[in-house]
Amino acid sequence: MTELSVEAVDSLADAGAVDAPEYVLYGGKGGVGKTTMAAATGVASARDGTATLVVSTDPAHSLSDSLGVPVPGEPARLTEEFPLYAVEIDPDNVEDGPFGGDGAGAGPMGGLDALLGEDNPMSEAGPDAGTGGPMPGADEAAAIQLLMRYMDDDRFDRVVVDTAPTGHTLRLLELPELLDSMMGRMIRLRERFSGMVDSVKGFVGGDDSDPEAGLADLEAMADRIGRLRTALRDGSRTEFRVVMVPEEMSVLESERLVEQLEGFGMDVSTLVVNRVMQDLTEIADLEVPADRFVAPEIEDCEFCRRRWDVQRGALGRAQELFRSRDVRRVPLFAEEVSGVSMLGLVAACLD
Numbered sequence: 001m002t003e004l005s006v007e008a009v010d011s012l013a014d015a016g017a018v019d020a021p022e023y024v025l026y027g028g029k030g031g032v033g034k035t036t037m038a039a040a041t042g043v044a045s046a047r048d049g050t051a052t053l054v055v056s057t058d059p060a061h062s063l064s065d066s067l068g069v070p071v072p073g074e075p076a077r078l079t080e081e082f083p084l085y086a087v088e089i090d091p092d093n094v095e096d097g098p099f100g101g102d103g104a105g106a107g108p109m110g111g112l113d114a115l116l117g118e119d120n121p122m123s124e125a126g127p128d129a130g131t132g133g134p135m136p137g138a139d140e141a142a143a144i145q146l147l148m149r150y151m152d153d154d155r156f157d158r159v160v161v162d163t164a165p166t167g168h169t170l171r172l173l174e175l176p177e178l179l180d181s182m183m184g185r186m187i188r189l190r191e192r193f194s195g196m197v198d199s200v201k202g203f204v205g206g207d208d209s210d211p212e213a214g215l216a217d218l219e220a221m222a223d224r225i226g227r228l229r230t231a232l233r234d235g236s237r238t239e240f241r242v243v244m245v246p247e248e249m250s251v252l253e254s255e256r257l258v259e260q261l262e263g264f265g266m267d268v269s270t271l272v273v274n275r276v277m278q279d280l281t282e283i284a285d286l287e288v289p290a291d292r293f294v295a296p297e298i299e300d301c302e303f304c305r306r307r308w309d310v311q312r313g314a315l316g317r318a319q320e321l322f323r324s325r326d327v328r329r330v331p332l333f334a335e336e337v338s339g340v341s342m343l344g345l346v347a348a349c350l351d
Helices: 034-047 063-067 111-119 138-151 166-188 196-204 211-232 248-263 302-321 340-350
Strands: 023-027 052-056 084-088 158-162 238-244 270-276 326-331
Touching (some): 023 034, 034 052, 034 158, 034 238, 034 340, 052 063, 063 340, 138 166, 138 211, 238 248, 302 326
Parallel strands (some): 052 084
């Protein structure tokens, strides 16, 4: 595997310590720069000496592009210089289980849908149809499965998550609640559906030849789901950061997302406005060579001036709507944000 190059970063910026909890999730609509922010936070966190895992749950992965190195489907350390790990979740490679599935049944839940049948509490045809809706898809289910695993992984002191676009993210956050309800029903119906233990064998391990052991497996899964749900709602352990661009539509969409996240009990204390047409040195306290980065010529460029007027209006709206939260700005760079050097500059804006 190609190792991350870190040679040039110290000449441009030292992001310093990262003020973030154990879990940091970046979300927002597609194309606003979530991956860049997650990668930047991960790099800065690891450079501070914190063993950090950056996770991409977006099916259309771009974490490899941001970091500038291939990112595998299992957590791997990217450099010996600092403890930075990364993984791009591939739902097709998740081990068999109630979410990975083995082709035993239709739908994203694999054989579990067939086992539960009409009593599936998450099925549209089930007794609770119209309340919870259908189960989220395999992408979100695989992400939750692996997040539960990473939460128990002693290699990582901080996990930074690059989530999929808004709709997928909301389904992902809804999943622990749905699974908690479903697991209670699974435990109650275990004797009725003797084959259910086989569906979770690959997910939680254990010996399913003993009925008591099978029940213990189900209870262990329920416990892990409950702990993940608790962690996501604990503001001292988890922070959700919403990323937007300085356009009024994006600000309004972010306002709706914040309201929905709060409905899940998530702590949203930081909003990141990306691609702001300001000089880098106006945003972050950095010593950057004058010829290293190009800033928009607001005074001499009519197009730049009009775009800046639009952005100022959106920024003012964001400050008004999110006045009780920390609103951070990241500038619009003339070159692509890729690799540790550029990500270090972005991290300095987030600090």
